[in-house]
Amino acid sequence: MRIVLDVFGGDNAPLINIDGALKALAEKEGFDIVLVGKEGVIKDLLKDREYDKSRIEIVDAPTVITNDDAPTEAVRHQKDSSIVVSMNYLNNNDDAVAFVSAGSTGAVLTAAVLLLKRIKGVNRPALAPILPTAIGGHVCLIDCGANTEPKAQNLVQFAKMGAAYMSYMYGLANPKVALLSNGTEDKKGNTLTKEAFPLLKEAEDVNFVGNMEARELLSGTYDVVVSDGFTGNAALKSAEGTAITLFGLIKQNIMEGGIRAKIGYLLLKPALKKVKKVMDYSDQGGAVLLGLKKIVVKSHGSSTANTICASIIQAYELSASGIVSGIERSCGN
Amino acid sequence: MRIVLDVFGGDNAPLINIDGALKALAEKEGFDIVLVGKEGVIKDLLKDREYDKSRIEIVDAPTVITNDDAPTEAVRHQKDSSIVVSMNYLNNNDDAVAFVSAGSTGAVLTAAVLLLKRIKGVNRPALAPILPTAIGGHVCLIDCGANTEPKAQNLVQFAKMGAAYMSYMYGLANPKVALLSNGTEDKKGNTLTKEAFPLLKEAEDVNFVGNMEARELLSGTYDVVVSDGFTGNAALKSAEGTAITLFGLIKQNIMEGGIRAKIGYLLLKPALKKVKKVMDYSDQGGAVLLGLKKIVVKSHGSSTANTICASIIQAYELSASGIVSGIERSCGN
Numbered sequence: 215m216r217i218v219l220d221v222f223g224g225d226n227a228p229l230i231n232i233d234g235a236l237k238a239l240a241e242k243e244g245f246d247i248v249l250v251g252k253e254g255v256i257k258d259l260l261k262d263r264e265y266d267k268s269r270i271e272i273v274d275a276p277t278v279i280t281n282d283d284a285p286t287e288a289v290r291h292q293k294d295s296s297i298v299v300s301m302n303y304l305n306n307n308d309d310a311v312a313f314v315s316a317g318s319t320g321a322v323l324t325a326a327v328l329l330l331k332r333i334k335g336v337n338r339p340a341l342a343p344i345l346p347t348a349i350g351g352h353v354c355l356i357d358c359g360a361n362t363e364p365k366a367q368n369l370v371q372f373a374k375m376g377a378a379y380m381s382y383m384y385g386l387a388n389p390k391v392a393l394l395s396n397g398t399e400d401k402k403g404n405t406l407t408k409e410a411f412p413l414l415k416e417a418e419d420v421n422f423v424g425n426m427e428a429r430e431l432l433s434g435t436y437d438v439v440v441s442d443g444f445t446g447n448a449a450l451k452s453a454e455g456t457a458i459t460l461f462g463l464i465k466q467n468i469m470e471g472g473i474r475a476k477i478g479y480l481l482l483k484p485a486l487k488k489v490k491k492v493m494d495y496s497d498q499g500g501a502v503l504l505g506l507k508k509i510v511v512k513s514h515g516s517s518t519a520n521t522i523c524a525s526i527i528q529a530y531e532l533s534a535s536g537i538v539s540g541i542e543r544s545c546g547n
Numbered sequence: 548m549r550i551v552l553d554v555f556g557g558d559n560a561p562l563i564n565i566d567g568a569l570k571a572l573a574e575k576e577g578f579d580i581v582l583v584g585k586e587g588v589i590k591d592l593l594k595d596r597e598y599d600k601s602r603i604e605i606v607d608a609p610t611v612i613t614n615d616d617a618p619t620e621a622v623r624h625q626k627d628s629s630i631v632v633s634m635n636y637l638n639n640n641d642d643a644v645a646f647v648s649a650g651s652t653g654a655v656l657t658a659a660v661l662l663l664k665r666i667k668g669v670n671r672p673a674l675a676p677i678l679p680t681a682i683g684g685h686v687c688l689i690d691c692g693a694n695t696e697p698k699a700q701n702l703v704q705f706a707k708m709g710a711a712y713m714s715y716m717y718g719l720a721n722p723k724v725a726l727l728s729n730g731t732e733d734k735k736g737n738t739l740t741k742e743a744f745p746l747l748k749e750a751e752d753v754n755f756v757g758n759m760e761a762r763e764l765l766s767g768t769y770d771v772v773v774s775d776g777f778t779g780n781a782a783l784k785s786a787e788g789t790a791i792t793l794f795g796l797i798k799q800n801i802m803e804g805g806i807r808a809k810i811g812y813l814l815l816k817p818a819l820k821k822v823k824k825v826m827d828y829s830d831q832g833g834a835v836l837l838g839l840k841k842i843v844v845k846s847h848g849s850s851t852a853n854t855i856c857a858s859i860i861q862a863y864e865l866s867a868s869g870i871v872s873g874i875e876r877s878c879g880n
Contacts, residue, residue, distance in 0.1 A: 394781060396777050396780040428780070428785035428788060429787050431788055443729070445781045447761070448727060448729070448781050448782045450761075451761035453786070455761060455762035455763060455764055456790055459680075459765040463681060463822045467821050468815065477811075478810075478812070478816075479815060481811025485800035485801050485811070489793065489796045489800055
């Protein structure tokens with residue numbers, strides 16, 4: 215089983231990608247890593263490092279698609295970029311099962327959707343981050359960026375893919391699926407959610423529990439939250455921004471609170487760190503693009519070596535779990 | 548100047564509405580309050596209370612529209628409900644300038660939009676809460692619930708109304724207006740925001756600074772955030788839910804952190820309370836429905852007497868600021 219890594223994706227590329235890859239190899243057996251990017255640079259960075267050479271392959275890709283490039287054009291024209299070369303590698307090698315990148319979200323999504331094969335029964339792949347919940351569990355928000363304007367039928371597929379994710383990755387027997395709306399009542403929503411509601415209710419293999427409000431996103435009441443990618447993106451980013459704002463305000467008030475607050479902070483530090491850890495994505499891998507024959511993990515642009523390591527292991531475990539066949543069975547109906 | 552209060556709206560009605568009204572009278576001059584609801588109950592609750600009787604009027608409305616009623620039907624058929632009676636009172640009395648209710652959001656919005664006169668140049672009124680920012684200021688999120696599927700032209704009106712709000716209420720000279728999207732680049736967005744972008748750029752009286760992500764909602768970078776009501780609702784509720792989750796996690800980790808954490812908490816309490824106060828809406832009034840000839844303030848269903856008091860004073864100050872004429876001038880172009 216091979217995991218393909220975009221060595222030149224992300225704000226801190228290429229070093230943290232190399233570090234993350236070697237860390238993943240040291241932590242886990244069962245897979246090899248294909249490092250895609252400027253071969254000379256990669257070889258230089260690997261020099262004098264200790265790792266199992268039999269588990270690393272290097273594939274040259276001389277250019278990089280950046281956040282400033284228009285995704286569709288870049289993917290069509292930059293055939294020698296690390297992202298496009300990675301896609302071709304995945305297509306040409308059956309045992310290359312997953313792709314990890316901290317690069318441009320637009321380019322990763324566009325390249326994957328254009329170049330990789332879709333699972334039968336899935337019309338639109340969807341981006342699904344996993345968020346921590348207030349009760350110590352996880353919730354899958356699907357879609358949060360791949361489809362700004364999906365159709366109602368697509369939302370049913372998102373529901374099935376999200377449920378498969380929670381089953382295969384976290385062993386949930388019957389994940390509770392809710393539809394993100396502007397109220398909990400059955401009749402609430404916009405044209406899309408009103409159309410999707412009855413389809414979700416009828417859908418086999420979906421434990422649909424109804425409409426929900428974004429207020430409940432992190433409450434742990436639901437395992438899978440289904441949304442169009444535009445609204446899901448707003449809910450996700452708003453949650454991230456609020457967490458950042460709150461921690462910032464707490465820090466600021468501690469700094470301004472004099473010696474009393476500072477001593478209080480020292481005593482409370484372990485408790486606050488635990489909270490921060492729960493809300494922190496950096497050790498928890500990335501958002502997964504579901505619906506393709508290969509697993510695509512999009513790591514945050516500001517990923518650290520730990521994030522990349524977590525994303526690689528996440529990609530491996532998801533692939534090994536058999537989720538692709540699971541989605542095929544569930545969406546093929 | 549008269550402010551009309553729905554005495555029977557909200558989870559804690561009627562008592563907290565009466566308490567809030569008397570508190571507002573004690574705190575501020577310049578307006579009278581019209582208490583609308585079951586006359587007998589209101590009179591009973593006012594008995595033995597001390598207040599300036601010349602500033603209170605009671606208008607009987609024997610029924611109440613609840614959260615369980617379908618808004619449009621209820622507004623059409625329950626002509627003797629506190630919400631509909633209030634609307635008629637506003638229409639029949641020029642110096643009744645504003646309405647405050649903690650009742651069913653759907654019913655308040657529906658009744659206001661159906662029964663009150665719109666400002667010339669405004670096609671769709673919009674709901675605009677004010678949120679606290681990380682740098683100690685405020686941001687107006689418009690719309691967050693009145694229009695699930697507005698047109699691009701409506702978003703331009705939302706921008707103008709939001710800018711007027713920040714000017715008239717907070718004295719901002721040239722409020723920075725951003726469009727909520729799934730990325731900051733000009734070309735990002737869904738069909739609606741892509742259509743609205745050039746219109747906002749061309750619009751007179753709008754200091755449009757471009758697309759933004761929901762991550763920046765509370766950052767203080769923008770003064771007005773323009774959105775369709777469905778996405779705005781998701782961003783707003785997600786921020787609220789995340790704040791609740793975080794404070795809950797902090798509390799839980801303090802409880803589980805033993806004596807050390809508890810002492811730390813006691814020392815940090817003033818600092819944490821300040822943060823909580825910034826994020827807490829209960830003393831900050833309600834969300835304002837803009838675009839009508841009268842100001843409508845929708846208070847949270849779980850409002851306390853303090854919230855109602857703040858909402859009444861907010862309604863009075865907004866009306867007295869001349870914002871209705873301001874919007875008329877800005878949107879009439």
